Amino acid sequence: MDQIIELFRHLINPAWIIDNGGLYLLIAIIFAETGLFVGFFLPGDSLLFLAGFYGNELSASFHDAPFVVLMLLIAVAGVLGNMVGFWFGRKSGPMLYNRKDTFFFKKKHLHQAHDFYEKYGGGAIFFARFLPIIRTFAPIVAGIVGMDRKKFMFFNLIGSFAWVFSMMLAGYFLGKKFPGLKDHLELIVIGLVVVTTFPVLFKLLFGKAKGPIKTEAAKATEESESK
Template identity: 55%
Template sequence: MHDFSWGQLVNPEFYIKLGGIYLVLFIIFAETGLFAGFFLPGDSLLFLSGIYSKELIQEIVFIKSDFLNVLLLSSLVSIVGIIGNEVGYWFGKKSGPYLYNRKDTIIFKKRYLFQAKDFYDKHGGGAIILARFLPILRTFAPIIAGIVQMNKGKYFLYNIIGSIAWSFLLIFSGHYLYKIFLNNLDFDLKKHIEIIVLIMVLVTTGPVLFKLFFKKKEGEDDNSI
């Protein structure tokens, strides 16, 4: 550990080699189950876990089938992701009454809670699923859902759908894209981790930043009229 540098904290390979399958599962849980997990590399970690699926699964059981290794890893991640989201929802639900009774401050406005509740009432299911694929949002989405008292049964259903879609898509993509690039293009993704991280950041945060930028720009144009 004498070669440690802070830059390693955004490198998903660092976590895989440091703690293996157990640390990977903990990070997935922490991203939504623990309030401080928003800085962790969830998307790129899952993609890279797909590449290292055989090594990760062999830490707990030996499976000869390549497909079953990826399937088991995806299943474990989705289960932990579901549990993490449920913990986040529980935390939000417990803290919700306090926030609803809290007086407005410069930072906190109670009307934001009512706006969030209206949003979840109309688009709750889609919001929970979409948030899985967006860094930071997937940390706070379950907490907000609990705060605004989103229907528990509805939330649980979309929590399952979102977690399965997120984990299976990213892990299977990482595993099989690695094979395609290596076998057909002789390009080893393991040797270009920084490219993977950069692409994952652009793919997951790009649409959000694009929407926020143009929404702000449109608002400025409206105010200038």
């Protein structure tokens, strides 16, 4: 656990990120958080904001590439991450409900993402981008329940680009307008974490437990048996 906390501290330190992988590290983290269930604890929102705040330094560390190129590459990583999550849900959905809970995997996160999907339909893939934990498991659930691939890709694309561009541009322009905030970034990061995780934590603490998620095939089988 101490190692996880230490890693989190490093991941909200812009200087450490730039010195230890820069854009490559950011791409890897966004890919993992948006498609691999082991990445649910990664601080995607604050990372993107900090990447924007330190946009000039990040660009310099990546061959002086324009800032918009950085955003495009990170957004593509988010798209690919969701595609992997969707594929994993399609192939391994039933197996996940026989898997025991670990630190990196908890079935309640799947149930939570499923509730979100049931409430918002295809739009859940878009809205989930802005919610920690949910954004990791939403594409997996979409794969499990058999969401149409074209519909999934549509919301996947616009969701990833909207999330990455909004977070990074907010950090970029705030850094330009108020450069003195670099001395108080830890407070901004804490604020972002609180605002973005509160709805999820509330659901985890007070939401009711749900039964297993059923795939479309399982639902069809049950309906045929009941007739």
